[in-house]
Structures are given as C-alpha cells and as structure tokens.
Amino acid sequence: MNIPVLEDLPSPGGKHVLVRCDFNVPITDGQIDDDLRIRLPIETLTWLLDQDAARLTVCSHLGRPKGTPDPRYSMDPVRARLGELLEAAGVDASRVELLENLRFSPGEEDNDPAFVDHLVAGQDLYVDDAFGAAHRAHASIVGPPARLPSAAGRVLAREVEVLDTLLGRAARRPFVAVLGGSKVSDKLGVIEALVDRVDRLLVGGGMCYTFLAAQGHAVGASLLEEDRIDDCRRLLDAGRPPDGGPTIVVPTDLTVLSPGGAFGPGKEPTGEVRQVGADVPGGWMGLDIGPGSAAAFADAIGEAATVFWNGPMGVFEDPRFAAGTRAVAEAAASSRAFTVVGGGDSAAALAAFGLADAVDHVSTGGGASLEYLEQGDLPGLAALRRGAV
Numbered sequence: 001m002n003i004p005v006l007e008d009l010p011s012p013g014g015k016h017v018l019v020r021c022d023f024n025v026p027i028t029d030g031q032i033d034d035d036l037r038i039r040l041p042i043e044t045l046t047w048l049l050d051q052d053a054a055r056l057t058v059c060s061h062l063g064r065p066k067g068t069p070d071p072r073y074s075m076d077p078v079r080a081r082l083g084e085l086l087e088a089a090g091v092d093a094s095r096v097e098l099l100e101n102l103r104f105s106p107g108e109e110d111n112d113p114a115f116v117d118h119l120v121a122g123q124d125l126y127v128d129d130a131f132g133a134a135h136r137a138h139a140s141i142v143g144p145p146a147r148l149p150s151a152a153g154r155v156l157a158r159e160v161e162v163l164d165t166l167l168g169r170a171a172r173r174p175f176v177a178v179l180g181g182s183k184v185s186d187k188l189g190v191i192e193a194l195v196d197r198v199d200r201l202l203v204g205g206g207m208c209y210t211f212l213a214a215q216g217h218a219v220g221a222s223l224l225e226e227d228r229i230d231d232c233r234r235l236l237d238a239g240r241p242p243d244g245g246p247t248i249v250v251p252t253d254l255t256v257l258s259p260g261g262a263f264g265p266g267k268e269p270t271g272e273v274r275q276v277g278a279d280v281p282g283g284w285m286g287l288d289i290g291p292g293s294a295a296a297f298a299d300a301i302g303e304a305a306t307v308f309w310n311g312p313m314g315v316f317e318d319p320r321f322a323a324g325t326r327a328v329a330e331a332a333a334s335s336r337a338f339t340v341v342g343g344g345d346s347a348a349a350l351a352a353f354g355l356a357d358a359v360d361h362v363s364t365g366g367g368a369s370l371e372y373l374e375q376g377d378l379p380g381l382a383a384l385r386r387g388a389v
C-alpha cells in the first residue's frame with residue numbers, strides 16, 4: 001500500500017512536528033515490562049531531529065482510562081524511559097516533549113474536531129508512527145492528516161510493508177498461519193480473509209474449543225462460543241489445498257485441568273493436569289494443545305516458507321500450560337521461513353522464551369495487524385493517504 005513516508009514531507013528544518021506514537025506499554029507497579037513500543041520509534045524521532053526540526057510534540061494513549069485523568073495511566077514512566085532512550089541515541093532531548101495520555105480527554109476516542117484543533121495548534125507537520133493504534137479512528141490518528149502535511153514514521157511504514165508481503169502474491173509457499181488466543185469471535189474475520197491465502201491455518205488457544213465443538217467433540221468446561229459453532233463448521237469446510245488436506249487444522253490432543261483446579265495470574269496453581277485426545281472430559285478445562293498437536297504444528301511451521309503467528313496456544317503464563325506455545329515459538333524461531341509474529345500475547349510469549357530476536361518481524365500491533373490482514377486497510381492509513389502532503 002502506498003502511504004506517504006518521512007521523505008515525502010516538506011523539509012522539517014525549523015518546524016514544529018506533532019508525532020503520534022503507540023506507547024501503550026505493559027506497566028506493573030510503575031515499571032515498564034516491555035519497552036519495545038518506545039524503543040522502535042526512536043529511529044523516527046532521531047531522523048526528525050537530524051533534519052533540524054525545532055520541536056517534536058510526541059503523543060500517545062496508555063491503557064483505557066475512559067476520557068478522564070487517572071494517575072494509574074499517567075505517562076510518567078513512559079516519559080522517563082523515552083528520555084533515557086533519546087539520551088542513549090545522542091540527540092537533544094530538550095527539543096522533545098511528550099504530552100499526557102491522550103485518552104484523559106474524551107475528545108480523543110470521540111474523534112472530536114475541537115480536540116484535533118487543540119492537537120494541531122502551533123504544529124507544522126504530523127508524523128504517525130502508531131501502527132498499534134492505526135485501527136482506531138481516534139482524533140490523534142485520523143484528525144491531523146486533514147490539517148497538516150503528514151507522513152508515516154519508520155515503524156508504521158515497516159509494519160505495512162511486512163504485512164503487504166503476507167497479503168501479496170509474493171508471499172512464498174507453503175504459507176502457514178498459526179492463530180490462538182481466547183476468543184474465536186475476534187478472529188473469525190481474519191480467518192475468513194486468510195483461509196484462501198494460506199496453505200495451512202493452525203488453530204490453538206481458547207478459540208480452538210469452538211472449532212472442536214463444531215467437529216462434534218466434547219469440550220467439557222473449556223472456553224466455548226456456542227453462537228459461533230456454525231461459523232467454525234463453515235470455515236472448517238472452506239478452502240482445500242492442492243494436497244487435499246484441510247486448510248484449517250485443529251488440535252488432536254489437549255492438556256486439560258481437573259474440575260475446580262486453579263490457574264492464571266495471582267492464583268496458586270491447583271488441580272490435576274492430564275493429556276487427553278480431542279475430547280475434554282466433563283467438567284475439565286482444556287488449557288493448552290497437547291504434545292502430539294504441538295509436534296504437528298511445529299512440523300508444519302518447519303516446512304513453511306512464510307509463517308504468520310498471532311495468539312498463544314494455551315495459558316502459557318502457567319508453566320503447566322506453556323508447552324504448546326513454546327513449541328510454536330521455537331518452531332517459528334528456528335524456521336528458515338519469513339516469520340511474522342503479530343503483537344500482544346504472542347510477542348510477550350516470544351520474549352518470555354527469549355526468542356524475540358529470532359523471528360523476522362514482531363509486530364507492535366496485535367489488533368492492528370489482524371485488522372490489516374482482514375481489511376487490507378486501516379483508518380490511520382486511509383487518513384494519511386487522503387492527507388495533505
């Protein structure tokens with residue numbers, strides 16, 4: 001997709017530049033758990049400063065504070081980290097200002113023109129480097145390009161280029177997509193879009209139980225979206241690769257937890273863990289794909305030339321249910337394929353296993369990358385194309 005990039009801007013020398021980033025990073029007790037979203041756009045900020053921009057006004061949302069100031073979502077930890085990174089890059093950080101959380105104002109999510117006025121006041125240029133938020137038609141994303149000469153920063157431009165490779169005919173085959181995560185309803189659109197493009201679509205995570213139910217399997221107390229069973233059944237029948245196998249591959253074995261067993265953040269892990277086939281015993285809960293499926297998924301990834309992975313295979317934060325996600329992560333990391341990992345939980349899993357540097361591209365946007373693969377466009381990109389450059 002053609003979008004204006006930094007070199008398309010009028011010379012930034014002496015100008016005031018508004019830069020939208022996605023600094024929505026995970027923070028625990030005031031500590032940033034993963035600063036990737038702050039590190040990557042430093043390249044864009046540095047370029048603008050090297051071009052002698054007079055001032056950069058950087059802005060972002062953080063969390064979902066719902067239109068009112070909330071100290072839990074203050075930008076302070078991000079501001080401190082940004083300052084350190086700019087200093088390490090050897091640039092004049094005094095020319096960079098980071099605004100407070102955009103979502104402290106209701107105008108941001110409402111895309112209120114008055115809030116856009118406020119953001120662009122005194123600015124000469126706009127740079128959007130917030131790929132992770134490009135699927136949100138919010139004021140700071142879609143507003144400024146109609147008012148100022150605008151372009152995509154390096155992070156946004158690179159994300160679009162990588163995803164275009166997956167969508168284009170140049171994607172090398174076999175193309176294997178691996179999708180996990182909890183809600184199948186969130187993923188139906190992208191499955192629909194991918195099923196005719198990929199050779200195999202491997203399904204794990206909480207969403208696989210609705211597919212298993214569609215195949216007539218018992219799912220016990222596992223996550224199930226009953227109103228999506230018919231959609232899953234239709235997708236299982238769709239798309240047949242030339243070798244005749246199914247496009248959508250669901251687990252044939254599972255790792256399950258006994259009734260009443262506890263798992264998840266902040267809980268003492270309890271209960272009995274068992275390996276079963278594709279049927280979950282009554283009251284038990286499927287929380288990971290089983291070892292046979294993990295090996296089969298790893299083999300499919302190993303044979304692929306292009307891999308897209310979004311969403312964990314199980315509750316990997318609990319070591320009892322991490323094996324499936326680890327197998328996928330390790331297969332993606334050691335594969336010779338062009339490997340793209342789509343944001344959020346799968347990126348966190350890769351990082352937890354120490355494999356983040358072993359794939360070709362870790363997207364900074366989970367929701368945004370899925371929506372781009374599904375729609376082929378995003379509100380933030382459309383705004384830049386329509387914009388004033």
Ligand code: 3PG
Nearest residue numbers: 022024063132133136367
């Ligand atoms: C994300 O983390 O997914 C992006 O920053 C977008 O945040 P949102 O889902 O709260 O709009």
Ligand code: MG
Nearest residue numbers: 344366367368
């Ligand atoms: Mg999100």
